[in-house]
Amino acid sequence: MHTAEFLDVEPADISSILQGGYNHPLLREWQSERQLTKNILIFPLFISDDPEDDTEIESLPNIRRFGVNKLQTYLAPLVAKGLKSVILFGVPLKKESKDPLGTAADDPSGPVIQGIKMLRREFPDLYIMCDVCLCEYTSHGHCGVLYDDGTINRERSVSRLAAVAVNYAKAGAHSVAPSDMIDGRIRDIKRGLINAGLAHKTFVMSYSAKFSGNLYGPFRDAACSAPSSGDRKCYQLPSGGKGLARRALKRDKAEGTDGIIVKPSTFYLDIMRDASEICSDLPICAYHVSGEYAMLHAAAEKGVVDFKTIAFESHQGFLRAGARLIITYLTPEFLDWLSD
Numbered sequence: 001m002h003t004a005e006f007l008d009v010e011p012a013d014i015s016s017i018l019q020g021g022y023n024h025p026l027l028r029e030w031q032s033e034r035q036l037t038k039n040i041l042i043f044p045l046f047i048s049d050d051p052e053d054d055t056e057i058e059s060l061p062n063i064r065r066f067g068v069n070k071l072q073t074y075l076a077p078l079v080a081k082g083l084k085s086v087i088l089f090g091v092p093l094k095k096e097s098k099d100p101l102g103t104a105a106d107d108p109s110g111p112v113i114q115g116i117k118m119l120r121r122e123f124p125d126l127y128i129m130c131d132v133c134l135c136e137y138t139s140h141g142h143c144g145v146l147y148d149d150g151t152i153n154r155e156r157s158v159s160r161l162a163a164v165a166v167n168y169a170k171a172g173a174h175s176v177a178p179s180d181m182i183d184g185r186i187r188d189i190k191r192g193l194i195n196a197g198l199a200h201k202t203f204v205m206s207y208s209a210k211f212s213g214n215l216y217g218p219f220r221d222a223a224c225s226a227p228s229s230g231d232r233k234c235y236q237l238p239s240g241g242k243g244l245a246r247r248a249l250k251r252d253k254a255e256g257t258d259g260i261i262v263k264p265s266t267f268y269l270d271i272m273r274d275a276s277e278i279c280s281d282l283p284i285c286a287y288h289v290s291g292e293y294a295m296l297h298a299a300a301e302k303g304v305v306d307f308k309t310i311a312f313e314s315h316q317g318f319l320r321a322g323a324r325l326i327i328t329y330l331t332p333e334f335l336d337w338l339s340d
């Protein structure tokens with residue numbers, strides 16, 4: 001053949017050929033800007049105040065709530081498969097331990113502080129994050145301290161949240177993640193950590209863009225944290241509130257957060273993209289929340305989707321949108337799938 005025949009192609013034809021770029025399984029992986037790896041997965045854990053608890057959560061398939069004595073046996077195989085990081089949620093089952101200030105949140109003998117100590121001791125390489133909020137521990141079920149008229153008392157909420165965050169860090173938490181969405185808490189938490197001499201070894205991961213909607217139901221079952229009256233619409237963002245989310249991202253960055261969470265995930269990919277631009281120097285984390293997880297299970301059971309395929313597809317979406325980390329109830333499945 002003459003060289004000329006190879007070159008006898010119109011430029012328009014050249015640029016229309018894409019399949020040379022993804023005709024092999026390895027090439028298809030090379031096309032991802034970011035790859036889904038075990039390192040980026042953070043697994044949510046519910047720890048209750050009954051040390052022997054081991055309870056199925058009906059609305060959250062395959063996820064259980066554990067007491068501090070039951071957690072080690074459950075986690076050991078996951079750590080062996082490459083689990084790197086967990087985020088803890090405390091669940092007081094005893095109603096009488098709830099009060100208007102959420103005192104039980106940082107009770108030294110409560111589930112989170114006891115959980116941190118046990119995990120640090122038994123799994124020294126595991127990275128321990130703690131969700132910081134009051135709703136699981138308050139008698140009214142709201143995320144902060146309230147005025148008599150039921151509205152949020154910002155000052156008292158924020159100083160209480162900062163105290164809780166500092167106490168988790170003192171107990172050995174590597175990271176604190178405030179999910180309350182009350183204005184100004186990142187600044188107070190950072191200040192509290194600095195004053196306690198812990199700021200240099202505590203990663204503050206702010207739920208900066210957390211939207212109010214219909215996707216937290218199974219979590220509230222698991223954590224017994226539904227508000228007893230009213231809703232969270234005055235502190236969590238309205239779902240159309242893109243501008244508010246952008247302002248919250250800028251505000252939390254200015255207050256010194258070390259990382260950002262966008263939550264929920266699938267329905268808020270534009271916000272994740274905005275976060276990766278506004279906070280381009282910070283790791284962005286997607287939270288695939290309980291309702292999203294339950295929906296995928298329900299759809300798979302109905303035969304609408306294949307569970308493994310949809311799991312990868314949804315989580316790839318977060319990475320494409322700009323996330324670098326993912327909090328996901330699918331972590332145990334991914335640890336298996338990523339070992340294959």
Ligand SMILES: NCc1[nH]cc(CCC(=O)O)c1CC(=O)O
Nearest residue numbers: 133135179215216219289290291
């Ligand atoms: N502030 C508590 C909190 N922290 C994380 C979640 C949701 C997590 C999930 O649905 O998986 C919630 C629930 C809520 O705000 O009502």
Ligand SMILES: [Zn+2]
Nearest residue numbers: 133134135143
């Ligand atoms: Zn809360």
Ligand SMILES: [Zn+2]
Nearest residue numbers: 131132133179
């Ligand atoms: Zn929370």
